[in-house]
Amino acid sequence: MTCETRTTCPYCGVGCGVIASIDDTGTVSVRGDPEHPANFGRLCSKGSALAETLDEDGRALFPEIYGQRANWDTALDLVADRFSRTIAEHGPDSVAFYLSGQLLTEDYYVANKLMKGFIGSGNIDTNSRLCMASSVAGHRRAFGADTVPGTYEDLELADLVVLVGSNLAWCHPVLYQRLAAAKASRPAMKIVVIDPRRTATSDLADLHLSVRPDGDVALFNGLLTHLADTDRIDQGFVGRHTTGFSDALLAASRMSMADLAEATGLSGMLIRQFFWLFASTERVVTCYSQGVNQSASGSDKVNAIINCHLATGRIGRQGMGPFSLTGQPNAMGGREVGGLANMLAAHMAIEDPQHRERVQRFWASPQIAGRPGLKAVDLFDAVADGRVKALWIMSTNPVVSMPDADKVKKAIEACPFVVVSDMQTNTDTARLAHVLLPATGWGEKSGTVTNSERRISRQRPFLAAPGEARPDWWHVTEVGKRMGFANAFDFDSPAAIFAEHAALSAFENDGARDFDIGAFAAINRDQYEALVPFQWPRPLAGAAKERFFADGQFYHPDGKARFVPVQPPLLPVELAHGTFVLNTGRVRDHWHTMTRTGKSARLSAHLAEPFCEIHPLDAAMHRIRDADLVKVANDEGHFILVRALLTERQARGSIFVPMHWTDETAFPARVDTLVKPDVDPVSGQPALKQSRVSLARHATTFHAFLVAAEKPTHLPFEYWAIAKAENGYRLELAGDEPEDGFETWFSQSLGLDEDIEIVRYRDVAAGDCRILALRGSRLVAAFFASRSPVAVSRQWAVDQLLTDHADATARSRIVAGRPGAGQRDKGATVCACFSVGAKEIARAVGQGCRSVEAIGQLLSAGTNCGSCRPEIRRIIDAQALLAAE
Known part of the structure; x- marks a missing residue:
């Protein structure tokens, strides 16, 4: 007998419904709830893997006082x-x-x-102060209350969706799926992505605007001016239901097109194309997330966006309006009960x-x-x-x-x-x-x-x-x-x-x-x-509302919305040589500081260690190669070590480092040690995406990769990163060889006993070292070290923990670090939902699969959460280029 419970996913603000099932053996499985109106059965990779994160490893099981077990009464009495x-x-x-x-x-x-x-x-x-406070401030300034006017359905009903500072494909994957499905059914729908990086979401866009960091206010101020200049203002709505339009327009109109191009880093042609799309399309939804909020001018960015929707009356009606996408599962609930320092419960004002x-x-x-x-x-x-x-x-x-x-x-x-x-x-x-x-x-x-x-x-x-x-x-x-x-x-x-x-x-x-x-x-x-x-709202008497403000009724005392005059921040001083703008954010398959997602091997398979996205030309100037270790430092001497990931999707002069790794999972890699506590003066939200840092290749004596059935107890290395793997752990290591040598550390850290057979290989001249530990025909651990980043297929090495190695030939292949004849290397994981690797996809392309849909039919990749579809498309395109050569 299977017991089923309808509940809600604990990850992002999409709020997907899930059905958790427990069978007679106590095994939990999770699937999307087809009746939940947020997701209609869809789930992302994180939601699909929820059942894999429910173990008690590391759980707090009883109260502790100064590290010692205590009973509840003693602990609570002490706190009180x-x-x-x-x-x-x-x-x-x-x-x-x-x-x-x-x-x-x-x-x-x-x-x-x-x-x-x-x-x-x-x-x-x-x-939530770190992710949504500027949205709250912008809503309260414009509407008189922290009100999100629209619904998810509006993304599907819109003729133009503008995504500002939102990597929807990775951060709100189910909304991305809904938007992609809507565009597939209505190809005339247009999507604009405004983001310094060309993220996975950009692959869905008709227009990608690689705006310079903090260029958003200037861009939307320019849009407001364009709307006025082209007679697109809804004069009736503005006159009856708003105040402050003239002041907002005056503040916005102080920039020429040349000034606008400089402030945004965009060409005049791209700016005009965006302005024309917005001005000529009635049904427009503008979604914004952390790229807008996590800024010292975040509240002004929010109001610059809202100003454009108020000016055109495009708010509160089907398929139109500004839409704040919350980061956490209950950021909104916290706002409703007054969980922010500047609010009271039930959306009342503490002031x-x-x-x-x-x-x-x-x-x-x-x-x-x-x-x-x-x-x-x-x-x-x-x-x-x-x-x-x-x-x-x-x-x-x-x-x-x-x-x-x-x-x-x-x-x-x-x-x-x-x-x-x-x-x-x-x-x-x-x-x-x-x-x-x-x-x-x-x-x-x-x-x-x-x-x-x-x-x-x-x-x-x-x-x-x-x-x-x-x-x-x-x-x-x-x-x-x-x-x-x-x-x-x-x-x-x-x-x-x-x-x-x-x-x-x-x-x-x-x-x-x-x-x-x-x-x-x-x-x-x-x-x-x-x-x-x-x-909500769901009052005791009166009708419920799906959307707010179509009737022009707002929550300021006079019932009118406020235009908020905003000015772009001053252009930053030109970056000094070797200085970059640091952008932080999420990756596709992990959540916050990985206390939950880090327990799932397949969620770590896509990106298993902290990294730094760098444009190849910037990397070349600093003699950084793909997979090198790089040192990212601020001017106060704090630094992290992360893996270089070279990509043209990263804008020049900027780098991206994810936020998830902690001192439990990598060292030294806590990226927020580099971020200065600059905040938005209105919302108090920190600017987590515009820090100034330096970048340099970090040379080490060796690089190493370890797969092991048990977690090592001691990591005496300059750099390390650890992640769960199927049947064990995977580690990246770098630094100097331990004083007692690799083999002694290997044996002691993994607690190897006399039943373990050790297989060794060392080429001192080349700097290579390989050590295997086997119990019978089963691999217990494999260690690969060299002077440069280790050229071993990580997923293939992980898979060896699950493979029988009875003959010497099989063991020699592990020592060599590559599969033998008849063995297939899946390559780096692309689809976390079905554990499909890049080399599997490339082979499928070679066999005639020339579309994402064809890959899905053959391998299932991309058919669940869809977040990997942009990456699958890039592999298909890369294989096509190779074939053309």
């Missing part, structure tokens, strides 16, 4: 006592919470209630005394935060200088993800009292906790999340919590009770919390606020368990 005493001695602003878009709405709600309503401080912020009084009265709380709290960067500055003396971090890893990450690490280390709630024990942040509270993870916890189109869905448990792990909402409510607020935190279930959250959203609302889910204020447990996905 230290927070209470700190507040009593130093005031409410001496404590802080730092939360996460990984939390469920119910977790967020009680944490915000405790901090703002009962402790009385605004010092509660979230890692509004009437809102503060209303929330305090509803909560019957002894006090309410009287002003915004510290935003993320300022919060950790306050930890560093001692203003914050007790800190509670929930479900996030700021030692890796915050800018100036080493400073953040030192601040946490110096903080007198640090609590961390997490499901993993050994994250870079959890290791610094004085009290570690074990949290439940996806598949174990119950609650709701809100996706990018305002759709609230249930996450339901289908696994028992391991050890003594408890939900985050329970952690908070138990501490709240112990701090003397028992009545306010006497929740017995997430259903009760959700009901209170819904009731607050409707309290004295009467349509004055956008967020209203009062229809669920009296929800009981059974109804909560059966809750189907729905979009």
Whole structure:
């Protein structure tokens, strides 16, 4: 018998529905939910691999106090006592919470209630500050509320979709699939991608604008001017429903085409082509994500985009409007409950005394935060200088993800009292906790999340919590009770919390606020368990809304939208020789700091170590070759070592390094140690994509690759990166040979016993070293070292852990590092969903497969999540060029 549970994916803001199944043996499988309106059964590679991430390896299973096991009562009593005493001695602003878009709405709600309503401080912020705060600021400035006007369906109904700073194919893959399907059914649909990099998403575009970093405000200001000059302004909408148009247009019209070309780095021809497409197309959706938000001018970028939609009245109707794509699964839910330091619950404003009084009265709380709290960067500055003396971090890893990450690490280390709630024990942040509270993870916890189109869905448990792990909402409510607020935190279930959250959203609302889910204020447990996905608003009385603002009614006191005059940032000083603009972001198959995706071998197969994308001409100037190690450094002496990946898809003068690797998975590779804590002055969001760094080839004595059935215990190397592999681990290593030699390190680090047969090969002159360890006919480990990057097929070497090696010839092939006759090397993994390699695809092209569809029919590659389809297309094109030669 198979038990099935409908739940929601814990990764990006698309909010896909999934069905988790458990068979009689306890084996979990996951598939897309065909009835969920976010994805209609589609999943990306990460969602498809969810069942592979559910092991208990590294899980926090019981509370710890200063590294020693404790019981729950002792741990919670200590947390409550230290927070209470700190507040009593130093005031409410001496404590802080730092939360996460990984939390469920119910977790967020009680944490915000405790901090703002009962402790009385605004010092509660979230890692959503790092990804969506500028969208919030832009929405509130323009609309009077943090409202996302449209729906996913609008991407399919639009005749023009503009993607700004959004690598949809890798970061929101299911939306990319929906958009690709819409374009395939309506080829007249146009897609414009505005991004300094030519990402995988650009392969779907009719027009790619490689805008220079921070050139977006200038581009959309130029568009606003063009719309006015060509009589495309909807004068009726602007006159009746907005204010400030003249000031916004005046600010926008101060640039000539020559100035615009310089500010954007684009040719006048490309700029005019984009302007013409936007001006002549009624149904336009402009989607934007981290490339817009993660900037010191992010809020202005958001408003420059919104200004163009307000000016044309293209908002709130089918197939048109500005659309913020959230990064995390519950960034929106956190915003709804006031999880940001500058917001109150239920989209009320902390700076509004009437809102503060209303929330305090509803909560019957002894006090309410009287002003915004510290935003993320300022919060950790306050930890560093001692203003914050007790800190509670929930479900996030700021030692890796915050800018100036080493400073953040030192601040946490110096903080007198640090609590961390997490499901993993050994994250870079959890290791610094004085009290570690074990949290439940996806598949174990119950609650709701809100996706990018305002759709609230249930996450339901289908696994028992391991050890003594408890939900985050329970952690908070138990501490709240112990701090003397028992009545306010006497929740017995997430259903009760959700009901209170819904009731607050409707309290004295009467349509004055956008967020209203009062229809669920009296929800009981059974109804909560059966809750189907729905979009807000869902008031107790009156009709639900699919879209906002088509009627011209906004949430400023006069009911009108605001045009926001914005100016492009000053052009940066010309880059000095050897200096680059560092862009950070995600890769296709990993999520945040890999505490979940890092457990899946096939999700690591595509990109298994940190890398730096460099344009080949920039690399040549610095004598960097493909696969070299490169040193990326800032002007303060911080540096990382990463693998060079040369590609013409990277703009010259810029490099890209992903954000995912931590001190657990690679060293030294925490890219945010290089990022300065520059923030947007309106939103407080850090500029994670425009740092200045230097780049140099990093010479080492040796490079090595290791596959092993067991994880090595000691890595005494200058550089290393480790990833899960099928039946074991794969490692990249570089540096000097250990003092005792490779073989001694190999045996000791892997704990090899007397039953192991060692096969050795060493060519001192050439600098090559190969070591195999076998138990009978099974490979236990294989080590390959040379003076230059090791030319061994990684996936083939990994596959040898699963292969029988009974004869000497088979072993010699491993030593040689290449397959023998009759063996096929799959090559580097391209399709993570079906583990299809680049060489398999190339061979299929040679056999006559000349399209992505044909490859899919033969190998299944590209037929599930579709994120690999651009890469498959590039392999097909490359093979065609080889054939033409």
